[in-house]
Amino acid sequence: NLELSGCLFRWKYPLWYCKNVKVGRTAWQDTARAGVWYSDGAEFTSCVIRAPKTFRRCRGLLLRDVDLFNAAETLWSCEDVVLERVTARGDYFGMNSRGLKIKDFRLDGNYAFDGARDIEITDSVMLTKDAFWNSENVTVRDSYISGEYFGWNSKNITLINCTVSSLQGMCYIENL
Secondary structure (H helix, E strand, O other), rough: OOEOOOEEEEEOOEOOOOEEEEEEEOEEEEEEEEEOOEEEEEEEEEOOEHHHOEEEEEEEEEEEEEEEEOOOOOEEEEEEEEEEEEEOOOOOOOOOOEEEEEEEEEEEEEEEEEEEOEEEEEEEEEOOOOOOOEEEEEEEOOEEOOOOOOOOOOOOEEEEOOOEEEEOOOOOEOOO
């Protein structure tokens, strides 16, 4: 039941095993790696996160107006996540996560959402090689996706009013 505002995290592991946390106007330096793991019910608003591997094995996350400068290996194995007006730069974003609702998202990084399930994305731009590999139940609306090998080995991918730029995308997709 923490409420944090205007903080600066400089070292590893600042918010592990937390429940019901609200974080606003807070920054993570690049040395604050692995910042939020094993936490439930956490909200992050107007934050700048420069550290990689920030969210792992979390449930009930809300990120609103968050800039993830180094999102490498971020948002892994998380459940029930809402992203609104989030920018992320880094490879392997969202791996094995479930129950994602994403709106106004900007991603620049490769191999996004590998093994992820139950995803809804709206009004977003994703520049990501090999996006949505081994994923299931993905719906993307009103978005742009540039991915060299988009969607391989995935199931139930729905694209509504999207532009997809891909060299060898959509191979081995079941139910596109």
